[in-house]
Amino acid sequence: MQLQVENSPFNQEQTDYLNHLLPTLTEAQRIWLSGFLAVPVTMEAPAAATATAALDPAEAQQNAQKPAARNVTILFGSETGNGQQVAEDMLQKLEEKDMDVTISALDDFKPKNLKKVEDLLIVTATHGEGDPPDNAVAFYETLFSRKAPKLDGVRFSVLSLGDESYEFFCQTGKDFDKRLEELGGERLYSRVDCDVDFDEDASGWIEGVFGVLRESLEVPSADESTPAAQLETTSLTADQPVYSRTNPFRAEVLENLNLNDQGSNKETRHIELSLEGSNFDFEPGDSLGIFPENDPELVDALIARMYWDPDESVPINKQGEVRSLRNALLTNFEITKLTKPLLEKAAQLFENEWLSALLKPEQEEERKAYLDGRDLLDFVTDFELGDVSPGEFVQILRKMPARLYSIASSYQANPDEVHLTIGTVAYHAHGRDRKGVCSGQCALRVEPGEQLPVYIHRNPNFKFPADAEAPVIMVGPGTGVAPYRSFLEEREEAEVNGKTWLFYGDQHFASDFLYQVDWQQWLKEGILTKMDVAFSRDTAEKVYVQHRMQEHSTELYQWITEGAYVYVCGDEKRMAKDVENALLTIFENEGQMSADEAGDYLKKMRQEKRYQRDVY
Known part of the structure; x- marks a missing residue:
């Protein structure tokens, strides 16, 4: 529901602010705000002074000796929502101890305000080839510019989320960690880098940072209250199980x-x-x-190549849980992708001169070429690895993401x-x-x-507008069209008819037009206002969605100036970049902008949540 001047006690400017803010709030932020507004504000300074004077002298002296509470600022950069979830977990833990804490996406926080921060916690993902996620780009650029503030007196810690299969694993977090130190910050807890199976490492970082903050603020230890994990467990019943990432x-x-x-x-x-x-x-x-689950044929071939017993028990986690080797390789461990960390661990487990040579810095290109497209069966076969127990071997494998x-x-x-x-x-x-x-x-x-x-x-970084009347432009070739089917199906259910425009592309009209009947029905009903398609293999010259966008540049720009939200879903390496370049070109041509002005315009749209991407 949208606030209006007619149905609320707010003026037009206030309702505009609230309608822009409320859809962006997380559940934790809504709960905090409702509690904050429920408490009467008082400015009775004399009464406060009287209360202070009424303290027992010994108690007053004890309070005077306590260190002043430091504010904690949590900033997150998140592409898929994992970083935001970890940041909100930390927020909840600190708020339970009545700490002075604020939370914000990196792009919503002005870097110049860093000098006002006392304890800074950054949780950030790394996207693509070492790039910051979309909602951290502006902050990242400022932090590495001459405009970056000095951070004397600021304590910080960084949690990095990434994927070991990428060359620049957790690079954004590493960059932040190094830069904050260069700017004069003091590291209050060492950076932790997490692979795709991040739950255990992230929990360790939260506990470690919390321990340092607790010591400096003399907050009661966690033993004095029910741990969060215990609270969650005791709230469950056999009739109402809670399913999640850790309990699918x-x-x-x-x-x-x-x-x-x-x-x-x-x-x-x-x-x-x-x-x-x-x-x-x-x-x-x-x-x-x-x-x-991994392919059973691949699992059986790997077991046979290593001359292992498929029924032998092996550990699958740090808690000591065991399963049969075949079952563990089917469901618990990744065996289809090779990474540099895997090779490094294997080199410690096996004595192999060729493997050791491949890990030398000067062999970087040869190593990348070898890792590309090979799996664990290739690896143990090519290097003739053997003479190791299954229990030892699975210790070098990463969890199935x-x-x-x-x-x-x-x-x-x-x-x-x-x-x-x-x-x-x-x-x-x-x-x-x-x-x-x-x-x-x-x-x-x-x-x-x-x-x-x-x-x-949950993906808080790919959310459709709460305002049903806001125009929506959707770009999604191939399987990237999936979230738009969800969105339009929901609008049909709610009987909403705001302006919507879909750009869809694939190879052939006759064989690759995914959900064609759905789109046609929604066009007929007015749920979908416009649809433009590009089938690249049906014409002599390949035509893609970005070409269709440029063909309709005048109308597309008009929609955007009217407040349209633009969504892009699909391949990051080519499509998403081509679409973004098309948007910038449209801004330059239709809006009479310079290249810098077009870039700033798109950056503003991103900050206003009017340009969102879900790319992979």
């Missing part, structure tokens, strides 16, 4: 269909899962996490279901045919009636 729900597969017609070069699965009994809800823009897929259905329209659009990854490399772990499982080994372990992944 086993969802039954209802449908598993190939959306591509005969003659297509692609295979795109439409999967419908039952959420009955999960207590899940979600919004358009959110994702579903799936914990996949969940795969995130944009939800393609509306919770309001289908509360007991969730729909996904999954493109099957298939390729031939190094003498073998290979498939993506999760997409291959869904394409070949998942039938209706079977179950997949899943959880809801």
